[in-house]
Amino acid sequence: MNFEKMYNTIDTHVGGEAFRIVTQSPIAFRGSDVHANHDELQRGFTNEKNLLLNEPRGHRGMHGCIVTSSSNADFQLLFFNHQAVTNFKYEGLLTTVTALIETGNVMRTADDCYRVETVNGIYKVKARIDQQEVTAVSIESGTCFEVNANPDYVTVRVDNARDYLLYALPETIPGIELEHLAALNNWGIGKTAELTKGNVAYEGVILVESGAAAGRKVRSVTFEKDGYILRSPGVDSTFAILTSLLNTPSGPGEIENESIFGSSLTAKALGEGECRFELETEAFVTGSHEFIFDQDDPLKDGFLLV
Known part of the structure; x- marks a missing residue:
């Protein structure tokens, strides 16, 4: 077994919608361009994405996010999801900011406002924090x-x-x-x-x-x-x-x-x-996991229970 293929994740939810946030993994991108990174993630890493989304370690309602560095914001967030699911969700921004703050994986800003770079642009997420616990997160929409x-x-x-x-x-x-x-x-x-x-x-x-x-x-x-x-x-x-x-x-x-x-x-x-609108809610960290991708595993993609 190759332990270099280990994935560290944080599980979260907001309003019942679940997100698996990948904080450390062998998935590496060539540069910091968010569009190039997004395209590379969508085209490749199929087995790895399936492993993280599917049973017995996931489910149809699980969404995936990869955190990586950004030269334009506090961090870059890339989405990967099941087929037929939109590849951008505000909930992913809210849960990721919550999880990174509460686990110490992002430096707190002076005003607790965090800039997240996505393929759809840079979004600002405001956090309300009480003794390292994020009690609320808010975000503003674009034009509707x-x-x-x-x-x-x-x-x-x-x-x-x-x-x-x-x-x-x-x-x-x-x-x-x-x-x-x-x-x-x-x-x-x-x-x-x-x-x-x-x-x-x-x-x-x-x-x-x-x-x-x-x-x-x-x-x-x-x-x-x-x-x-x-x-x-x-x-x-x-x-x-x-x-x-x-x-x-x-x-x-x-x-x-x-x-x-x-x-x-x-x-x-x-x-x-x-x-345009503002929405404030609370996101919750539900657990952390380590996944190991084994190319020789006959069920390396996981499987969905139906």
């Missing part, structure tokens, strides 16, 4: 707007980059609750398959329960492109729902978006004349 509306769904573009399709909860499903999980799951699988067959470009489908609660609270469930139910309310999803609500006459400037699993995220409009 409605692309079009039709009788079936509303399309919202988050960060001028990722399109989400918002559907109203059909009358055949009583509510976005765990007792209706089977019906919701069947709807999501059918809808995403229909959209994919129709060559509709999108990052996710968001089912929104209208009138679920008074005021600024909404309930939603997000399906990724393979019909998989997102485990959290979703940062992108929360921004997309608030964007759509702001276009209504009595739309709130702040919402609490609750998932089918009971977790929630709160976002508010920045009020700067453009459709």
